[in-house]
Amino acid sequence: MIAEAGLAALWIAAALALLQFVLGAMGLNDSRAELRAGVRSVAVVQGLFVALAFGLLITCFLRSDMSVKLVVENSHSMKPWLYKFAGTWGNHEGSMLLWVAVLGIAGAAVAIFERRLDDATLVATLAAQALIAFGFYAFLLFASNPFARLNPAPIEGLGLNPLLQDPGLAFHPPTLYLGYVGMSIAFSFAVGALITRKVDAAFARAMRPWVLGAWIFLTLGITAGSYWAYYELGWGGWWFWDPVENASLMPWLAATALLHSVTVLATRDGLRAWTVMLAVVAFSMSMVGTFLVRSGILTSVHSFAVDPTRGSFILALLSLYIGGALALFALRIGTVKEGNQFDLVSREGALVANNLLLSAILGVVVIGTLYPLAAEAISGTKLSVGPPYFNATAGPIALVLVIVMALGPLTRWRRDNLKAVVSRVALPVLICAVALLAMAAFAPPIGILPFLGIVLAIGVGAASLAPLWKRNLRRTPLFTYGMVVSHLGIAVALAGMSTERAFIKETLVAARIGDTANVGPYKIKFLGIEPIAGPNWTALEATLQAQRGDNLPFLMKPQARMFSSPPTETSEAAIATRLDGQLYLVFGKGDGTGRWQLRLWWKPMVTLIWLGGAMIAFGGMLSLIGRMRREWGQNDRKAYGV
C-alpha cells in the first residue's frame, strides 16, 4: 500500500501545482485579484504532498519492498540501512522525485516566508514555480514513475552501484539539489518580476537571501563532491573537468555572478537587466547540468537513446522553461527602466568586472563541455575535451578574477578615487610583491600557473582581510565578515590547488611483499596482503608501513574491493592526513607473478582546497544570517513603531 499511497500523493501534488499555476496566472489580472488569496496556501499544501511522496519512497527502500521495481533495481536487503536510504536517490526516478520534492518544498518556503515582494509579483513568482514543478510531475507520472510495481516480486534486489555506497555520496546529491533547485526560486522571481515589470532594488533585496541560500548549498555540494571523487574513485586528483563535475560548476559560476550582481541591484539599483538574465541563466545551467548528465547525453548518448521518450520529454521541458524565460526577457526587459549609472572605478565597476570574468569562465566551461556533443552532431566524430583545454582557458581567467575579487571590496560604491584605491591596496600589493620575489628566489621550477597561484593566494589572502583594517570590529556587520571569510576561503583553496599542483610527488611501483618505495618525505614498506570480507563485498587488503624520517612508522591499508551485485571493482585508497599534506596510497592489480601495483602520492597542502570550499560556504552562511538579522530587526522596529 505504501507505494500506492506515494503515487497518490504525487498525483495530488501535481494537481495542486496545476491549480496553483491557474490561480496565480488568472489572479494577475487585477479584476480578479481575489484569486490571489489562495495561491500561498496551495503552494504550502503542494509542498507537503510532494514531501510525503518522497518520504513514502524512502520508506519503500528502507523496508526493502521488493515488489517496487525501483527498489529491486537499485537496492538489496543485505545493504546497510544508510545505503538503502541513499539508494532512494541513487537512480534516475528517485533523483527526479528528490528534485521535484525540493522544488515543491522550496515553493512552499517562499509562500510561507516571503513578505517583502508586492502581492502581484509574489503571485507571479509562485505561478512560475508551480509551472516548473508541474512539468516535472508530469514527467515522473508519465515517463518515470518511481512507484511502479513488479509482479511477481523477486526475492532479492540487484544492489546499488558500489561507487555510490559511501556516506559522502549519501548526502552529496541532496545538498547539491538544494542548491540547484534553490536557483529555481531566483528563476521564478525573475520571471515574476518580468511579468509585473517590477525589476528594482526591492525585488533584489527579496531575491537575495534565496540566491545566497541556494549558493551556500551549491558550494557545499561541490566541495563535498570534489572530496568524494578524490578519495573514493582512487583517482588521486581533485578536479578532472569531467562533464559531471562541470555540470555542478556551471550553475555555481552563474550563481556566484548572480550573487554579486543582485547585490549591486539591491544596494544601488543598477544592473537590472543583467541580474534578471543571470537568474535565468543560473537555473538554466542547473537544469541543463543535471538532466543532460543524469540522462547520460554528455558522457555517452547511450542511456538517452535507450529511452527516447524520456529524453524528448526532458528536452521539451527544458526548451519550454528556458526558451520561455529568455523570450520573456527579450520582450519585457526593454520596458524595464534602466537602473542607476556608476563610474568605472567603483564597487559597481569591480562587480561588473567580476560578473564578466565569471561569465567568461562559464562560457569556456560550457563550450568545453558541449563541444564534443556539437562535434558529433555536425561531423559524426567522437572526441573529448580534456583538462588541458580547461586548465589553459579557465585557469588564466580565474587568476584575473581572483585579482578583481581582491580589489573589489576595497572600493567604494558609485564613485571612487583611483588614488584612494591605490593607497588602500598598497599593503596587499606589497605583500604580494614580497611573496613573488621570495618565490622567484627560492622556489624550484613549478610551472607558471602554480607559481602565480601561490603568489596570488598570498596577496589575495592579505587583501581579503583588508576590509576589516582600521574598522571597529564589533560594529562591523556580520555580512561583511561573511564576505571576508568567503574571499579568504578562495585564497585558501587557491593556495591548496597551486601547492598541490606544484609540489605533488607520485610513485608507481610493481612491488613484491617486503619491497620498499619512496614518495615525498615517506618511505613505504609493503608488508603483506590478505583477503577480507565486508557486509556486501570482498576485498584484497594490502598492509603498508609508512615512515617519515625517523618518526614512528604507522600502518596504512588500501583495499581493492569486489562487489558481487552488480559485479564491480572499486579501489579504496588509504589516506593519512598530516598538517602539511596527505599521503594517498592506492592498491592495484597483481601481475600473477607475485608483484602488485602500488600508486603512492604525497600531496602537500591538498586539504586546503576543501578547507577553502568550506570557508566559502561558511562565509555565505554568515552573510545570510547577517542579512536576515538586520531585516528582522528592521521589521521589529516597524512593528513596534520605533
Add this chain to the structure above:
Amino acid sequence: MKRFWLWAPLAMFVIFFGVVASGLYSPDDRNHPSKMIGKPLPTFDLPVAAADRPALSSRDFTGQPKLLNVFASWCVPCIAEVPILTQLSQQGVIVEGVAIRDRPADVDRFLRQNGNPYHAIGSDVDSSIQLAIGSSGVPETFVIDGKGVILHQHIGAITAEDVPAILAALSAAR
C-alpha cells in the same frame, strides 16, 4: 541594434537545443566503435574454452570471412543471440567464439543449455584479447575478412533485424 542583442541568449539556446536534439535522435549513437576497425587482428593464441570445440588463435582467420563473437556464460544477452548465431552458422557462416572471463565447465553448461553455433572457442580469461580488439562489453561481434582484417563491429546481442547488415558486411569482405 540593442533589441537584437536581447534576443541573442534565446538564439544561443536554440542552437544548443538543436545540437542536443540531434544527439538524441541520431541513429547510430549507441556505438562506441572500435579503433581497430580497418586494422589486422592482433596476434593471439587462446586455450581451449569448451570440451567439444577446438581452441582459437589469430591464425584461424585466413581464407574466408568469419565472425568473431565475444561472449560469456554469465552474460544474459548472450543467451538471446545464440539462436540467431545458430541460424547464421546453418547458412554457412563460420562463427568463432571468444569466451570472456569464463571457466570451461561454465562454458560447456552454457552451450549445452542454449545451443552451440561456434566453430572454435578460445578462452580469454583476463579479457586481454577482448580489449586488444577494441571490445568493451559482451556480447559483441566482429566481421573479419580472409586476411584477418577487422571490417565491422556489432555491439550488443544480434537480433533478427541486424542479420541483413551482418550478412552484407560478410559479403563485402569477400
